[in-house]
Amino acid sequence: KMIKPPAVFGHDVAGIISEAGSQVSDKFKEGTRIVVANSAPCNKCFYCREDNRQSMCEDLLFINGAYSQYLKIPERIVEQNLLPVSDEISFAEAALTEPLACAVHGIEESGLKPGDTVAVNGAGPIGLMFIALAKLKKARVIASDMQADRLETAKKLGADITLDLTKVKDQVAEVRSLTENNRGVDVAIEAVGHPKVWEMTMAMVRKGGIVNLFGGCAPGTTANLDTRLLHYSELTIKGVFHHTPAYFCLALDLITRRAVDARLFITAERPLEKIDEALDMIINHQGIKT
Numbered sequence: 024k025m026i027k028p029p030a031v032f033g034h035d036v037a038g039i040i041s042e043a044g045s046q047v048s049d050k051f052k053e054g055t056r057i058v059v060a061n062s063a064p065c066n067k068c069f070y071c072r073e074d075n076r077q078s079m080c081e082d083l084l085f086i087n088g089a090y091s092q093y094l095k096i097p098e099r100i101v102e103q104n105l106l107p108v109s110d111e112i113s114f115a116e117a118a119l120t121e122p123l124a125c126a127v128h129g130i131e132e133s134g135l136k137p138g139d140t141v142a143v144n145g146a147g148p149i150g151l152m153f154i155a156l157a158k159l160k161k162a163r164v165i166a167s168d169m170q171a172d173r174l175e176t177a178k179k180l181g182a183d184i185t186l187d188l189t190k191v192k193d194q195v196a197e198v199r200s201l202t203e204n205n206r207g208v209d210v211a212i213e214a215v216g217h218p219k220v221w222e223m224t225m226a227m228v229r230k231g232g233i234v235n236l237f238g239g240c241a242p243g244t245t246a247n248l249d250t251r252l253l254h255y256s257e258l259t260i261k262g263v264f265h266h267t268p269a270y271f272c273l274a275l276d277l278i279t280r281r282a283v284d285a286r287l288f289i290t291a292e293r294p295l296e297k298i299d300e301a302l303d304m305i306i307n308h309q310g311i312k313t
Contacts, residue, residue: 026087033089034061035312037108037117041093047101058117059096060104060124060271061086078128078265089118090298103268109279115292116278116285119312123283124266124274126152129212129237130160131270132263137161139209142198142227143182145238146173148288148311150214153237155180155283165201165208167194176311179287195226202229213238218246225249230256237263288312 026032037058043051051057064071064080071077088094096105108117126149135141139162143153146168157164158181166182168174174185184201191197199205207229213221216238225234225248240246252258266274277283290310293301301313 026085031088031091033091034085034087035118035121036061036089036094037114037120038094050107051101051105056108056110056114056117058106058108058120058275059086059094059100060121060266060268062265063097063100063103064267065099077267083265090295092295104271106272106275108275112279112281112285115289117275119285119288120271120275120278121266122148123152123278123285124271125149126156127270127274127277128266129153129235129263130156132261133210133212133235134233134259135160135162135210139163140165140202141210141212142167142208142224143177143212143214144194144220144224144227145214146170146177146185147214147308149237150212151176151180151288151311152283153212153214154182158182159277159282162210165198167191167198170308173311176287180284195223198227206230207232209233210235216240218244221246225252225258225260228256228258230258232256232258234258234260235263236260239264 040051040053040055040057043053062083062085064077065082068081070079070081084099086100135157141157141162142165143150144167146166154164154166154177164182165184166177167186167188169188174187177185186197188194199207202208208227210233211224211227212235213224214237218240221236228234278285288311291313293313304310304313
């Protein structure tokens, strides 16, 4: 199940195997460098077998506890989502496999084609990953955020245009003005998790466009939907959640080949003894990944 405090937490994790059970494959032995996902599907339920949506698994097994010296990995996750890590990349880079896998899932559901224009709203860790992946799809990227340092990273990852929202009065109008005849973008991705940003994201796309509402909003919140816009513009609006073993494997490959340079995301490091300091940085949106 998803984490419910009070509980151990943290799920972006890589490390070295300190001990392996007798039934574990020889490729995973003591001393092996590995990265582990935070979940594994059952591969038996309707969503796993009939609908091919493992991220919607009715018995999705989650694991947390990355903020610790040792972590015991359940059998199901060992079987599907434990991967060896090349010596060519650091543990910090490998640990970003899980969030990148979520973004890979999101980009594959966005229907991007070479030459498409995509608006990525939010340049936090996930938004920046979407930018990097969209550039791999040879798309034109418009990135929006309120923090100058994150927009600078967006440029390094290939964003064609960056919008500093502290200087923009009407984000929707600004984004549409950057498309031919103010038509709107082909794909708009919400990577913030705020209902108002969901609404603006839906208003940015052209007729027949795709809206990916990726950012998870707080429980109990709602967003207004312009029914006329949806109907007469034939929009496709979708949510995308989590990852699958296939996307986790692909994400590690992208990091290992540095097709996505994970080093650009790691802006600070702290030991476990200073976890409170690290969490304060996250809460205050300092840097990208700590």
